[in-house]
Amino acid sequence: NAGVMQNPRHLVRRRGQEARLRCSPMKGHSHVYWYRQLPEEGLKFMVYLQKENIIDESGMPKERFSAEFPKEGPSILRIQQVVRGDSAAYFCASSRTSGGLKNIQYFGAGTRLSVL
């Protein structure tokens, strides 16, 4: 059973370009979470999605950032007009349906975004 797959692993963009980060959850998982980790800092929650729905986007910047999890295909985190401050590691996690109390999020290896 493959784990959470993120691609690309490394992404270099110039200021003003768009960055698209992809996340395929583990098989059988329908919940996806995106986190961002700045250098020397802990992970910060950005957005929580289920298929075709955004459940919680309280951690996502209001401008330039968007996320989707379509019925078919991976979840996409999109950053428009990137700035140097967007340089970070972006991690995706997935979990099974939220029934019951116990719910484990499994993380991918991350995408390291560098903005020149």
Added chain:
Amino acid sequence: LAKTTQPISMDSYEGQEVNITCSHNNIATNDYITWYQQFPSQGPRFIIQGYKTKVTNEVASLFIPADRKSSTLSLPRVSLSDTAVYYCLANQAGTALIFGKGTTLSVSS
């Protein structure tokens, strides 16, 4: 959401048992306690999860007292490869995980 507090760093030697204690005084009834391990340039890796008493798996043990206001992750006989950052979290199902700075464990030979 419960806030967790854990030591910033710990040092150990190979072969020793390491216990990392985390406090979560405001833990809610529906919160589970989860520990993750993170190596540089990698995503967090799930270690263990529990609700109360003791949980053990092939990697670690987790001790949670009756009041659930703290928990202790126990790593038996650590090796150099256990050098990593360890995060303690308390969260409900279907919610965002709130990571603190974690505990940086350094294992020496």
